[in-house]
Amino acid sequence: NAGVTQTPKFRVLKTGQSMTLLCAQDMNHEYMYWYRQDPGMGLRLIHYSVGEGTTAKGEVPDGYNVSRLKKQNFLLGLESAAPSQTSVYFCASSYSRKSSYEQYFGPGTRLTVT
């Protein structure tokens, strides 16, 4: 039982390049989330998904796209990376019970855009 895993752990991109971050969970969770963490700030929600084939915008969605083609995977894409997207990205997943708010986090991906 690996929990939530993220690939890759580190990445350096040049401005304008694209990449996809992969999140996988083996807990059969319905809900999945992508966050970013910047220095001096808590985590902020980028996009989330409440089920296979569904996605929604969070607090800071601009510059990102997501897809949830399989229940266990949630992909975060950067089409044209910008230095402002330098951050640590966390994926999380949770059960779908309305009163259960706990989210299980992956180890994070450190992305640098030069």
Add this chain to the structure above:
Amino acid sequence: AQKITQTQPGMFVQEKEAVTLDCTYDTSDPSYGLFWYKQPSSGEMIFLIYQGSYDQQNATEGRYSLNFQKARKSANLVISASQLGDSAMYFCAVGSPMEYGNKLVFGAGTILRVKS
């Protein structure tokens, strides 16, 4: 919109002493949950403790306890008998329902340093 305030950017505590990390929140949701996460220098988010908004008793998990004062919208974390391994960033978060799914809103965090 929800807002989580952690007023202490950094704290020092002597090893084996207790420390309180402050958290106040603002939410209009009638039902919510309060969380504390620990983030060591290695970067992962470690769940510490949870308190439901309707729970009457304060939550405890080993050396961690959550001092929940609902009327004051306060959810302070108390760490007893601090250890060197407690040095980390600590985040307070509020979980609540969205139209679809649930959300967690985080405070900016408090860096705790334990001195030997």
